[in-house]
Amino acid sequence: MGDVAPTEIEAIYRAESRRVLATLIRLLGGFELAEEALHDAFMAAAERWPRDGLPANPRAWLVSAGRFRAIDRLRRRARFDAVAPELAARIEAEASDAMPETDQTIADDQLRLIFTCCHPSLPGDAQIALTLREVCGLTTEAIAHAFLTRPPTIAQRIVRAKARIREARIPYAVPGPDELAERLAIVLKAIYLVFNEGYSASSGTTLTRADLSAEAIRLGRLLVDLLPDAETEGLLALMLLSDSRRAARTSPEGELVLLADQDRSRWNQGQIAEGRRLVVAALASRRADPYALQAAIAAVHGDAPTAEDTDWGEVVGLYDLLADVAPSPVVALNRAVAIAKRDGPAAGLSLIDALLADGELADYHLAHAARADLCRRLGQVAAARASYQRALALARQEPERRFLERRLSELPPE
Missing domain, CATH: 1.25.40.10 (Tetratricopeptide repeat domain)
Incomplete structure (x- = not known):
């Protein structure tokens, strides 16, 4: 009972807010209402959890709280918005008919959201910006830094992309087999950008964000299950091999440690082994996939017992292929x-x-x-x-x- 500190709620927000938002977008049918519901859900958590204690499944609790706060919000809007009561009734009816949200359905919602953000009817730069904002929770300033542009430009792209999704009624769904392959490239790029923000944060006090890296790897696994080929296997291999070095990339004091100076005993050998297997599978297709080639470069580093043992000739040869x-x-x-x-x-x-x-x-x-x-x-x-x-x-x-x-x-x- 009780004793939930604000720091615990903040940690849950960092770990779960984007997953909860993805599910609320599916349940509520749009970004704006879902974002309001997410805010309301965490406000409710801040009020109730210190008194009642942490729920057994905080993620599912937040989804439920957000959905019913959204229904209340819509009912209060009835005087100003004639559609609000009808929408509230529909959401309430679907909530009562639906099975309880499980960790798996909530997790899969992020994959659905990425495919929505990366819909081909949206401009390419807007697809990536929207994914980084909604799936990762990056600020417009951080996204602007990644794009080497101004924050107002990014904000405008995101607003227009959301409007396009709403007006065109773009579904929150993973496409069927006929569309999956042709839409895969931009989704892989988006997931890799999510991973990169976790592997080397664009700004801030820490070098890495393990939560983003882990989320990108999880999404990469889902894509390999959906469509096992050189691209998906290559990307997952690249992320695993890169992430295998995370523990050695900073000192205990949080200082940057270069690759040549890292304690390789701290590298995650399980990730290296899995990544190597995926590299072999990806390269066996004889397709010169960029992700697979980058993963092969990472595998060369993973195979070297010391920095001096690195086969730099092989690394250069792989970069030659990648540059082509x-x-x-x-x-x-x-x-x-x-x-x-x-x-x-x-x-x-x-x-x-x-x-x-x-x-x-x-x-x-x-x-x-x-x-x-x-x-x-x-x-x-x-x-x-x-x-x-x-x-x-x-x-x-x-x-x-x-x-x-x-x-x-x-x-x-x-």
Whole structure:
């Protein structure tokens, strides 16, 4: 009885709010009413749980509370909205006829929501922005940072996408087999962006968000069950192999630890083994899938007992393939770093300088950090200092900022 602290409710909000929202969107038929219901449900939890104690299934409790608070809200709107009573009656009737929500149905709702957010009738940039907002709960500022654009632009995209879903009556459902394959690519991209935000948070006090990474992996497993092929298996493998290093990526004090310096005994060998099996299955299709190639690169790192044992020749070869099938400035940057490991810092630096001269990575802090590291290794202190300062000016994540500040302080005087 009782004794539920506000911090416990906050933790449940962080862990469960997006899942609860996805189910409320399905039950209530729209984003706006579901978002209001989510807020009402947590307000009710903050009032009742400290008095009555934590329910046996907080997620199901929040869904039920949110749905019935939505019915009450609609009834109060009856004076101003003629449709509200009819909608309230429909939701109430469906609630009384439906089976109780289970953890599995609530979990599957997030997959339904991703397919809704990624419906082909929505513009591509709006699909991803809406997914990051509604499935991950990222702020418009964080999404704008990922898109290298302004928050008002992102907010406008999200508003328009929600209006389009409402007006076109886009269903909250996973498409049937005929549509699944053609809609898969954008959904995979969205899930990978969710994972990346968990693997390396775009801003804030911590390097990672384990809840987002775990959610993306869970959704990846659902997709492999739905459609096992090179793309879905490759993405799941990539996420598992990348996430296997999470425990070693920060020190006990929360400081960033580079790949070469990580304690590999802390890597999750179960995830590495599962990821390796999926890589083999994905590459057996003979399709050069970008996710499978990135997973293969991660598997090379996972196979190396120490950083010195890494087969950088194989890594460069895989990046060559990746650059052919999915060229991008970030792929080119990662390839340049791998070439620096194989052939020496001067070889990598010339490639990075060419990339920065093109301008596409001018505001990407990791490009400047990589250049700074190569300049440092070559003894080019002034150039290293300038690049570290540029990277520091662009970095938004506190552990990365502290790491860059340490690197700057360690440079010898010019």
